[in-house]
Amino acid sequence: MKKHNFSAGPCILPQSVLQQASDAVRELDNSGLSLIEISHRSKPFVAVMDEARALVKELLNVPEGYEVLFLQGGASLGFLTAAYNFHKEGEKAAYVNTGAWSKAAIKEAKLLGEVEVVASSEDSNFNHIPAMGNISQPSLHITTNNTIFGTQFKSMPQLNSDQMLLADMSSDIFSQEINVADFDLIYAGAQKNMGPAGTVMYIVKTESLGKTGRAIPSYLDLNVHIKKDSMFNTPPVFAVYTSMLTLRWLKGIGGVAEIQKLNEAKAKLMYSEIDRNPLFKGFAQESSRSNMNATFSITQDDLAPAFDKMWNDAGINGLKGHRSIGGYRASMYNALPLESVQVLVDVMKEFERTHG
Numbered sequence: 001m002k003k004h005n006f007s008a009g010p011c012i013l014p015q016s017v018l019q020q021a022s023d024a025v026r027e028l029d030n031s032g033l034s035l036i037e038i039s040h041r042s043k044p045f046v047a048v049m050d051e052a053r054a055l056v057k058e059l060l061n062v063p064e065g066y067e068v069l070f071l072q073g074g075a076s077l078g079f080l081t082a083a084y085n086f087h088k089e090g091e092k093a094a095y096v097n098t099g100a101w102s103k104a105a106i107k108e109a110k111l112l113g114e115v116e117v118v119a120s121s122e123d124s125n126f127n128h129i130p131a132m133g134n135i136s137q138p139s140l141h142i143t144t145n146n147t148i149f150g151t152q153f154k155s156m157p158q159l160n161s162d163q164m165l166l167a168d169m170s171s172d173i174f175s176q177e178i179n180v181a182d183f184d185l186i187y188a189g190a191q192k193n194m195g196p197a198g199t200v201m202y203i204v205k206t207e208s209l210g211k212t213g214r215a216i217p218s219y220l221d222l223n224v225h226i227k228k229d230s231m232f233n234t235p236p237v238f239a240v241y242t243s244m245l246t247l248r249w250l251k252g253i254g255g256v257a258e259i260q261k262l263n264e265a266k267a268k269l270m271y272s273e274i275d276r277n278p279l280f281k282g283f284a285q286e287s288s289r290s291n292m293n294a295t296f297s298i299t300q301d302d303l304a305p306a307f308d309k310m311w312n313d314a315g316i317n318g319l320k321g322h323r324s325i326g327g328y329r330a331s332m333y334n335a336l337p338l339e340s341v342q343v344l345v346d347v348m349k350e351f352e353r354t355h356g
């Protein structure tokens with residue numbers, strides 16, 4: 001049995017959430033019906049959607065003037081949605097290029113107008129978050145955590161009040177406290193810290209919408225979804241329900257401030273071992289290291305099969321790095337316990353003892 005799931009996403013979810021979600025697929029709250037066979041407009045499901053949105057607001061201290069949506073299309077459709085709703089007609093949009101997902105966002109934005117890449121770490125294979133000068137464009141898009149390369153913004157860019165900050169937070173949403181008021185748009189695919197794949201969450205500052213001067217297809221128009229309370233079309237009921245359960249779980253264990261402490265402890269334990277152990281080498285520059293995805297490699301390639309066997313035998317899953325950088329990636333999302341990181345660190349120590 002794989003007990004320690006370091007998968008990059010879809011990824012580990014709390015066991016209690018999996019249990020409740022599977023119960024609800026059989027029967028939702030003694031209703032005699034499955035979660036996935038009731039109408040999305042029925043009272044019980046409307047209550048689920050309302051609770052999911054309310055929990056996002058509560059957990060992230062979302063201020064007045066923002067709406068929360070649960071839609072479909074993943075973060076990949078979010079790239080286009082962000083551009084359609086915020087990229088002003090005839091103006092340049094600023095993007096920071098910190099990896100494959102930023103590049104994907106830039107590609108979509110280019111369909112609508114000119115993009116200026118204001119900072120990039122591509123020439124060092126995205127091993128750090130690049131420094132940024134002053135931004136003059138009306139909007140700036142960032143990827144707060146770079147799942148593949150294991151880098152993460154440590155502070156958010158501060159813009160003028162008439163500029164808009166847009167962020168793909170797919171792989172670090174709910175992992176640390178953020179100031180939502182810094183952002184005009186936050187979006188995140190559910191399948192890391194929130195739930196199963198199938199829904200993407202948006203937090204949008206309503207007064208920033210409707211200013212692009214372009215016609216927006218209905219499904220991509222965030223105002224359409226706001227007016228319909230995320231029910232413009234049939235929502236992904238299972239993904240929303242399970243996300244709601246995970247958010248309840250997060251609230252139950254003390255909320256984002258509490259999970260941030262745990263995530264910092266996991267990252268410290270992991271990176272200390274990567275730095276200490278002569279058989280391993282970290283990929284990301286220290287000041288840019290992600291608390292969610294630790295990327296590293298083995299210093300002697302011929303030892304890789306032996307290491308792979310050891311972590312597999314220890315019940316660890318999902319440690320292989322993304323094909324674009326190779327090596328290893330330990331994804332330490334909210335639901336991963338500290339004990340799992342300790343198991344991996346112990347394997348690395350044992351590997352050094354037997355192969356060093």
Ligand SMILES: Cc1ncc(COP(=O)(O)O)c(C=O)c1O
Nearest residue numbers: 074075076101147168170171189
């Ligand atoms: C940071 C980031 N953005 C976007 C995506 C794409 O998300 P989706 O598969 O929901 O479209 C991913 C997927 O892993 C991601 O990690």
